[in-house]
Amino acid sequence: MKKTAILLLLASCSAFGQVKKGKLIWEENFDGTTLNEKVWNYELGDGCPNICGWGNNERQFYTKENHKIVDGKLVITAKKDGNKYTSTRITTAGKKEFQYGYMETRAKIPVGQGIWPAFWMLGSNIKQVGWPKSGEIDILEYVGKEPHMVYTTLHTKANHGDHASSHKTRFDDIEEGFHTFGVDWTKDKMDFYVDGTLVFTFNPADKTEDVWPFNQPFYFILNVAVGGNFGGPEVDDSIFPQEFIVDYVRVYSNK
Template sequence: MKKIIVLILISGFCYAQGVKRKLVWEEDFNKKEVNEKNWNFELGDGCPDLCGYGNNERQIYTRTNHEFKDGNLVIEARKEGNKYTSTKITTKGKKEFKYGRIEARAKLPVGHGLWPAFWMLGANIDEVKWPKTGEIDILEYIGRDPHMVYTTLHTQDSHGNTINTKRTAFPDIEEGYHVFAIEWTKEKIDFYVDKSVVYTFNPEVKTEDTWPFDKPFYIVLNLAIGGNFGGPEVDDKALPQKFYIDYVRVYQ
């Protein structure tokens, strides 16, 4: 019994860079529906305010392009008639975090035109707008560039075709599940794929334009289709495709 108790206690902590962190929030997707106490659905195509979500994306987000299977949230990209559909959820206004380790375990979809992502936006986006609010792209994968993971930050100083990015090769990234994470402190942000640090962002001069990462951010999970980065072409024959998310965890 003592051994079991010890294991349970240890499971609530993680060690990264020699720092002991406690699990402060977890979404394990073991229910049969999205927990709307924690998550919001983002619906539609971004119009009229931001058609194509600012990237000429082709999907319409719905409440129905997902399911729960074997403890996973499964987001499905589909071609329905002449339209593409998918799902996007965020923790905006419900679960927001400043610093810590933020991670997700996920299995990627494949196919030209697909663009799964696990990312974060500043909680003050409605007041200061993008890119001043800041954006942390913990995972981006695009089907037209297989075996590559993109980790990126957008700031007022560098956004869109930002210089704050890293494209890292993983020959087996499409195989099975992988853990995508950041270690975020007041000094820097380290990006991880599984146990490997793939990119570190640590600007020498930190101002609100170069380092908007000293305030709470919320989490976004989505599977985009097409767009400036993901496409523009989409391989309809590859659809439907599924983005599996096993869990999201935050340690501080």
């Protein structure tokens, strides 16, 4: 009995603060040899003429060539090509959109001054209402100029840009190997997790449209930016090429 009680106590302690996932709703395991364009869209270029620098003075030019599928993983490679930087940005807009659930990726991040990988979501109504009214959910952001830090952030009309609802958490080993990054999104709150451990909760008392635009479908974005207002401005050219390796993207129901 004593041994059983100790084991139960250990299990309870290890589960404290850990995410609880519901039923698996959708997953992208990057099987095959090419990106599934029934699921993913490419966003190309430098954002011009509408949002040059992708709204953040970023330096990269997005192409279809800066990625590959290898052994069931998506590999996005940021490169220095001559006098310009290239990368890849893909979205599930209009193809795979979700409202509520536990959203997770398992990935290995690129590193170095000026690098800015992200796993994030935008409201499906962005073309109608614009940003930030559409809302933005940043499940993972990492900037190479701040080693060991993971950013989890929400942008809304009430709080966006430098005033966004954001939190950064230190993980001394985040640059080593693969890690999981997720958000448990319900009608009431957002709980962000790194490696299954809770790092940030957003639960405003007054959920007006300007504060809580998260009652509609959102779509996924995976990309690696270079430089910009957040990732830079300085860029260390000696770090390139850098790879953002994504094992999977999964959506579970809320527990």
